[in-house]
Amino acid sequence: MPTIRALTEAEAVEHQAALCDILMDCVAGGASVSFMDPLPPAKAAGFWAGVAASVGRGERVLLVAEDPRGDGLLGTVQVVLDQPENQPHRGDVSKMLVHRRARRQGVGAALMQAAEDAARAAGKTLLVLDTASDDAERLYERAGWHRVGVIPGYALLPDGRPCDTTYFYKVLG
Numbered sequence: 001m002p003t004i005r006a007l008t009e010a011e012a013v014e015h016q017a018a019l020c021d022i023l024m025d026c027v028a029g030g031a032s033v034s035f036m037d038p039l040p041p042a043k044a045a046g047f048w049a050g051v052a053a054s055v056g057r058g059e060r061v062l063l064v065a066e067d068p069r070g071d072g073l074l075g076t077v078q079v080v081l082d083q084p085e086n087q088p089h090r091g092d093v094s095k096m097l098v099h100r101r102a103r104r105q106g107v108g109a110a111l112m113q114a115a116e117d118a119a120r121a122a123g124k125t126l127l128v129l130d131t132a133s134d135d136a137e138r139l140y141e142r143a144g145w146h147r148v149g150v151i152p153g154y155a156l157l158p159d160g161r162p163c164d165t166t167y168f169y170k171v172l173g
Helices: 008-015 016-028 041-056 107-122 133-140
Strands: 002-006 060-066 072-080 090-098 126-131 147-158 162-171
Touching: 002 107, 002 133, 008 016, 008 147, 016 041, 016 072, 041 060, 060 107, 072 107, 072 147, 090 107, 107 126, 107 133, 126 133, 133 147, 133 162
Parallel strands: 090 126
Antiparallel strands: 002 060, 060 072, 072 090, 126 162, 147 162
């Protein structure tokens, strides 16, 4: 089982290459996560630099799954804590990414549980997310998330084809 932990801003900068590798692998594998294929390394690095700065400002939690055998990072997920003033109870789950070499090994489930725990620790009682992945939908449903609905043609897949997105929520107990 992977070790899940939150990264500080400095650790996010230190692990930027591994985070870029995960993001670029997911995009190359067809994940609709805001980027087109091919994703240039500099663009991936710029994204993670922004995430690290956001962690430093306390706006989000960046969680990673580390290989217990010492083979680096297997996946990552973020909980966006910074919400409008009329939604202080809500957080967004963002960029749930698992490297293709680590899929179907419980990494995603462990990351999602840690995201929920981090949100609770931050005083959040509601989480929301969206996905364009059938595999991710099954993961979220197994974890007790509720499907809200599908928006057709919401975004583009990395190869340029349009894709639908499904919204989910979970009330945290």
